[in-house]
Structures are given as structure tokens and as C-alpha cells.
Amino acid sequence: MRTWDDYKKHVREVDPDMSKDIDEVESVAAIVGALIEKRNALGISQRELASLCGMPQSSVARIESYKSTPNLDTLIKIMRPLGLRLTVSATE
Amino acid sequence: MRTWDDYKKHVREVDPDMSKDIDEVESVAAIVGALIEKRNALGISQRELASLCGMPQSSVARIESYKSTPNLDTLIKIMRPLGLRLTVSATE
DNA sequence: ACATTTGATAGCATTTGTGCTATCATAATA
DNA sequence: TATTATGATAGCACAAATGCTATCAAATGT
DSSP states (O other): OOOHHHHHHHHHHHOGGGHHHHHHHHHHHHHHHHHHHHHHHHTOOHHHHHHHHTSOHHHHHHHHTTSSOOBHHHHHHHHGGGTEEEEEEEOO | OOOHHHHHHHHHHHOGGGHHHHHHHHHHHHHHHHHHHHHHHHTOOHHHHHHHHTSOHHHHHHHHTTSSOOBHHHHHHHHGGGTEEEEEEEOO
16 A cells, blocks of 8 residues: 555655645645644534635535635635634744 | 724724724735745845746735735745745634 | 846736535434 | 435636736846
8 A cells, every 4th residue: 555655755756846746735735634623623514614704615615625725815714713823934 | 194003993893894804914914924024034036936936926026015815825835935834823 | 327136017818716506425313 | 214414516607816928117236
């Protein structure tokens, strides 16, 4: 079984230019993932969250299922009722 | 002279529903602002940064001048060469 | 003075995200 | 078993972001 880490390593070797794309995907995943976890931790449904944001459930679902990468303001709009915020920090 | 803080206070009183919009605008501004400051601190031009991101200078300018709110992946793409990253944290 | 750099802006075509509505399969529940 | 809740997904119209190219005024450097 090839793991995700194996795949990343493979791609970085075969096509170094892809490295930044991988990092980018992982950055997005880390943020959206945190969003999903928080919603589940709070035990609220996509519909409830969407209602709190004033947007349809389909929009939340599209983002959580990685069918689209959200706009910055859309992301913030969703994170707000979850008690989450975005912070800028320096790369270590 | 009416300050920005005065204006915010005013709007929050007159139209409480606008409060979240103000917070949203400020959240975006905080992130984009950090980006601008970092680029200036590094002393690199929009063109250089854009080149590092593989995008036109006009795209960077549009975002820095708040003519458009960036997509999450576009934002990450720009922050990367600046040594900046986005972090999710809990609202205090 | 002249040339160069810089940030902002324009127009256009294209891509992408979003709202809206509705449906569906599955899981949880009465 | 019937009902309901949930997440995913579809199609559509519309709004918005992006890439690309080019231009411009102002600042900077020679």
C-alpha cells in the first residue's frame, strides 16, 4: 500500500517543480481540514453552519469536499461561527 | 476628523448586522496587510514577487490594492515566497 | 534632463467560485 | 419499517477572480 507520504516523496523526486504545488495543496487541506474537524467537534451539521453563515449547505459541502477552493472572504465567513480565525505567521 | 474606529462604532450601532461584515473586512485586511508589510520589509517589488509566484504583477497589485479578494490558493501562492503561512487558531 | 523602476489600472477572455434549488444514498432515529 | 437528518452532488445563472498585455504617473536612479 502506497501512502500519501510515499506519493509526495515520489513526485518531489520525479518533478521538483511540483513540490510547491504539493505544499500548496497541503496548506489548503490543513486549513479546510481544521474547519471540518471543528465543525464536527461542535457537533453541528453543514446545514446549521451554512445557516449561520447565510449561505446554502451546498457551498459548505463543496468546500469541505474539496470540490472548490474557497475565496478568502468566504473562508472567513465560514470560520467565524466556528470560533476560528486565520493568522499570518512566518515559516520556520 | 472621524477616525476609522469611530466609523466602525457608528455602523455597529446603526446596523448591528453590519458588525460581521466589518470583522470580515478587517480579517482580510489584516492578512493582506501582513503580506504587503512583509514584501516591503524584504524590499522586493510586486514584479519580483509576482515572478516568484509565476503570476503577473497586475494580479499582485489587484490584491494589495484591495481591488479583489484573493482565492485561498492564490493567497497561499503569494505568501509562500515571502516566508509567510496561514494558520488556523481559535478566537479568544 | 533622461532613463528606469514601481505600483496602479485598463480591457478582455477565460476560469472559477457562489447562490439557488433540487435530488440522492446513507445513516441515524422513532 | 417509516421517517428524518446528513453530506454529497447536480445544473444553472451570475458574480468574481485570474492571466495576459499594455499603459500611465510618480518616484527613483544615472
